[in-house]
Each structure stands twice: as C-alpha cells, then as structure tokens.
Amino acid sequence: MTPLLELRDLVRAFPVRDALGRAKGAVRAVDGVSLAVAEGEVLAIVGESGCGKSTLGRLALRLIEPDAGSIRFMGEDLRALKPADLRRRRRDMQLIFQDPFASLDPRMTVEQAVSEPLRLHGIVPRAQEPARVAELLARVGLRPELARRWPHEFSGGQRQRIAIARSLASRPRLIIGDEPVSALDVSVQAQVINLLQDLIAELRLTFVLISHDLGVVRHIADRVAVMYLGRIVEEGPTEAVFRAARHPYTRALLAAVPGQGGRDGGKAIPLEGDVPSPIDPPSGCRFRTRCPYAEAVCAERMPELEGAAHRAACHLQDRLPPPRPPAEHDAGGERLRRLQAYFTDRHIPTTTMGATKT
Ligand SMILES: Nc1ncnc2c1ncn2[C@@H]1O[C@H](COP(=O)(O)OP(=O)(O)OP(=O)(O)O)[C@@H](O)[C@H]1O
Ligand SMILES: [Mg+2]
Structure with a gap:
C-alpha cells in the first residue's frame, strides 16, 4: 500500500x-x-x-x-x-x-x-x-x-x-x-x-x-518516531518502542518520565549535559557525547536506521542490556529482587522469603 x-x-x-x-x-x-x-x-x-x-x-x-x-x-x-x-x-x-x-x-x-x-x-x-x-x-x-x-x-x-x-x-x-x-x-x-x-x-x-x-x-x-539533533534515531509501533526501546536516547527519554519504563538492565541513562549544538553536531552518532555506552565506532560512523517495523539507528543496539519493564508495573517484584540480592550477597537462605507474616 x-x-x-x-x-x-x-x-x-x-x-x-x-x-x-x-x-x-x-x-x-x-x-x-x-x-x-x-x-x-x-x-x-x-x-x-x-x-x-x-x-x-x-x-x-x-x-x-x-x-x-x-x-x-x-x-x-x-x-x-x-x-x-x-x-x-x-x-x-x-x-x-x-x-x-x-x-x-x-x-x-x-x-x-x-x-x-x-x-x-x-x-x-x-x-x-x-x-x-x-x-x-x-x-x-x-x-x-x-x-x-x-x-x-x-x-x-x-x-x-x-x-x-x-x-x-x-x-x-x-x-x-x-x-x-x-x-x-x-x-x-x-x-x-x-x-x-x-x-x-x-x-x-x-x-x-x-x-x-x-x-x-x-x-x-500507533507509531512513534524519536528525533535527536535533526535525525530519526528510532521508529516503530508505539508499544514496541515504549516496552523495548532500542536506542539509548529513547530509553533516556522514557526513563525521565515516571511509569514509562525505559530504564535498562545495565546503566541508568540520565539525560545529562546539554544537547550539543546543532551548528556543529558530533561526528558519527550524534547522541554519543551523552551516551553511556558509546564506543570508538560511534564517533567514526553515523549509524543508519536498521530493522523492519521497529528500527533504531545505533551501532550497539544488539548488544545493549535488555530494557527493564516500567517500575510501576513491577514495583513489588523489583523490591523482592533487591531484597533477595541483599540476602544472597550475605549468604542468607531466601527460600522462606515472602512466607513470613508481618
Ligand atoms: N526559522 C529559523 N531560523 C533559524 N533557525 C531555526 C529556524 N527554525 C528553527 N530553527 C532552528 O532549528 C532547530 C530545530 O528547531 P525546531 O523548531 O524544528 O525544533 P523543535 O523540535 O520543534 O523544538 P521545540 O520542542 O522547542 O518546539 C533549532 O536549533 C532551531 O533553533
Ligand atoms: Mg517545535
């Protein structure tokens, strides 16, 4: 069509x-x-x-x-x-x-x-x-x-x-x-x-x-296109982009809004620093100066949008940690996991966790 x-x-x-x-x-x-x-x-x-x-x-x-x-x-x-x-x-x-x-x-x-x-x-x-x-x-x-x-x-x-x-x-x-x-x-x-x-x-x-x-x-x-410094960095069906953003910039934008997800399993991505000047944008990927994942290749080559219905322009998109679901849907589970990690780190058995009445 x-x-x-x-x-x-x-x-x-x-x-x-x-x-x-x-x-x-x-x-x-x-x-x-x-x-x-x-x-x-x-x-x-x-x-x-x-x-x-x-x-x-x-x-x-x-x-x-x-x-x-x-x-x-x-x-x-x-x-x-x-x-x-x-x-x-x-x-x-x-x-x-x-x-x-x-x-x-x-x-x-x-x-x-x-x-x-x-x-x-x-x-x-x-x-x-x-x-x-x-x-x-x-x-x-x-x-x-x-x-x-x-x-x-x-x-x-x-x-x-x-x-x-x-x-x-x-x-x-x-x-x-x-x-x-x-x-x-x-x-x-x-x-x-x-x-x-x-x-x-x-x-x-x-x-x-x-x-x-x-x-x-x-x-x-129905669909979202994310722009950064004059270019589209991610584009796809709305739910796919919100649930599983592929570009670190999209994740950072989402993470800035409570309840919209976007955090990922690895580094938190705060949108720190100013947007670079559009008069003299960074070489390669324009987001690299604010991206916590940036590698040498990101400065060398401008990434193109890749993918079918859901596309992102990021050299590292297949290697990023998977995005975490929005906290509001998983607040209980998240707390439990953190608690479990605490006990595991201290070698305390966690098998009875959740069974205690308080
Ligand atoms: N008529 C103009 N003359 C000079 N610069 C312009 C003009 N229109 C836009 N720009 C510049 O082009 C860039 C993009 O501007 P644009 O208004 O499209 O951004 P935007 O994403 O709509 O921003 P906002 O969310 O603030 O509305 C900015 O750096 C802006 O200063
Ligand atoms: Mg505008």
Whole structure:
C-alpha cells in the first residue's frame, strides 16, 4: 500500500549569523529524515526541544522549503507542484499549532474564521456556510450560537477547539498537530486530546502528533518516531518502542518520565549535559557525547536506521542490556529482587522469603 505521506532524505538548514549579520554556519534542523505515514495512522514525533520536530512538520506540508529530499503526499510529488496546484492540495493537509492565540485572527469572529477555509476551497455553496459552521462547531463540542463571538471571549481550550474546527473545515486527509495541547491548562489537555482522538476515529484522519508528552503519545499514537539533533534515531509501533526501546536516547527519554519504563538492565541513562549544538553536531552518532555506552565506532560512523517495523539507528543496539519493564508495573517484584540480592550477597537462605507474616 502506498503511504499517504512519504518523506525521503529531507534536509533543511537555517543560516546562523553573527552580530554583524555575517553567515557563520548553519543549523541543520532536519538532516536526512525519511518517514512514511500510512492512511488512517496516528504517528507521533517526539524528542527534546530543538531537535527539529516543528521544522519537519512544516517541511512535510511544504510550508517551508526543503534544501533536499522529496515529499510525496497522496501519490503526488509536493515539491514538483506549481503554486496553484499546491494551494489546491492544501485543503487535504492542515496544521494545528500549539498556540491557539496565534493561530486565530483576533479580528475575525468564530464564524468568519471557520468559514474562511470553506470559501477558500469552495467546500460548500455560500448559502450553506452558516449551517456547515454550526455543524463543525458542534463536532468540536462548542455551541453553534458561539459563532458570532470573537476569539478573545474564549478560554484557551475553547480557542483550540475553534482552531480544530477551522482545520477540519476543508475536510483534510492529513492533520499535523504541533504540540496541540501543551499550551493548555493540564485540566483541559485531556479533554482536547480526547476530542482529537474521537475526531481521528470518526473522520478516519491521518494524524501526525508532534509532542513531548510521552503519556499522551502512548495514549493515542500507533507509531512513534524519536528525533535527536535533526535525525530519526528510532521508529516503530508505539508499544514496541515504549516496552523495548532500542536506542539509548529513547530509553533516556522514557526513563525521565515516571511509569514509562525505559530504564535498562545495565546503566541508568540520565539525560545529562546539554544537547550539543546543532551548528556543529558530533561526528558519527550524534547522541554519543551523552551516551553511556558509546564506543570508538560511534564517533567514526553515523549509524543508519536498521530493522523492519521497529528500527533504531545505533551501532550497539544488539548488544545493549535488555530494557527493564516500567517500575510501576513491577514495583513489588523489583523490591523482592533487591531484597533477595541483599540476602544472597550475605549468604542468607531466601527460600522462606515472602512466607513470613508481618
Ligand atoms: N526559522 C529559523 N531560523 C533559524 N533557525 C531555526 C529556524 N527554525 C528553527 N530553527 C532552528 O532549528 C532547530 C530545530 O528547531 P525546531 O523548531 O524544528 O525544533 P523543535 O523540535 O520543534 O523544538 P521545540 O520542542 O522547542 O518546539 C533549532 O536549533 C532551531 O533553533
Ligand atoms: Mg517545535
């Protein structure tokens, strides 16, 4: 089956200038990313701040131009489309931003904001616009009479619902949500995530979720891609990645979140030190400067993604200790094992352990 979206070897760098405006290098924000998203799939892109997630999302929709690589969407080469054809294609792909303040024009009523894409793409005849707007508002859990109001009259969560209604107006096939809930109150985040999840199922949307909230990602994504300094270091089905992360970086990310596993049987992997500068990334594997397992080969050669459905770019992936299951599922067993180790070290028989009543 051909994927709905297929990115191949995408590269995008941004020039870095000194105080006098002279070019002094380039940030390789996305540096050789290949990724396919199947129709109806929810793919999450995760990674620390600055690793290139937003840049990748914008490249995928050709909102910014890549320096190299290809983007195929619905079987078409997006880079080859003329501006008019690209505009037409845009109705099928939408972006939801983190900040609903920034994405809604304060001078447009809700009705105007939601009907603008309807008109732009000629989705319904003009006379049917109010009815369609009311329908879209209902679909995102807002009362249709709110259509006459202005964005500033709404809470952050409501505003994000309006932004979602607007993005649904053109009946897109693909939506990219760039941290769609992280600017919202924690209490509202779950509601908006549930709404997104319902919409994905109901409208059979293909959704790319950019997020650093691994709890949310595990909850709604079918597949996860982990980025580090402009490259994908691991990619696979969500549960496989969470239960048995292959890349030390993924394990470190998971270990930073309570209850998400990621510790491994060997060394604990704290994410210490700063992310290296993307202007001058380390040779070979970019994670090696923070990786507790790094060997000589890691500095010499850049690892490629290896594997079938679950892939990782790590020279040592077959030699790492197996990941340990999340502590929350195994807290009792873990304590018992530690206790047993204590007694074994001191040559105390442990056969009666667990039988004592206290
Ligand atoms: N327009 C730009 N001009 C210059 N540098 C940029 C530009 N956009 C992004 N960058 C740089 O590219 C790198 C990747 O940025 P990007 O916004 O894609 O990261 P991100 O993973 O989305 O981070 P965050 O989680 O903080 O949103 C960063 O080093 C950033 O400073
Ligand atoms: Mg971002």
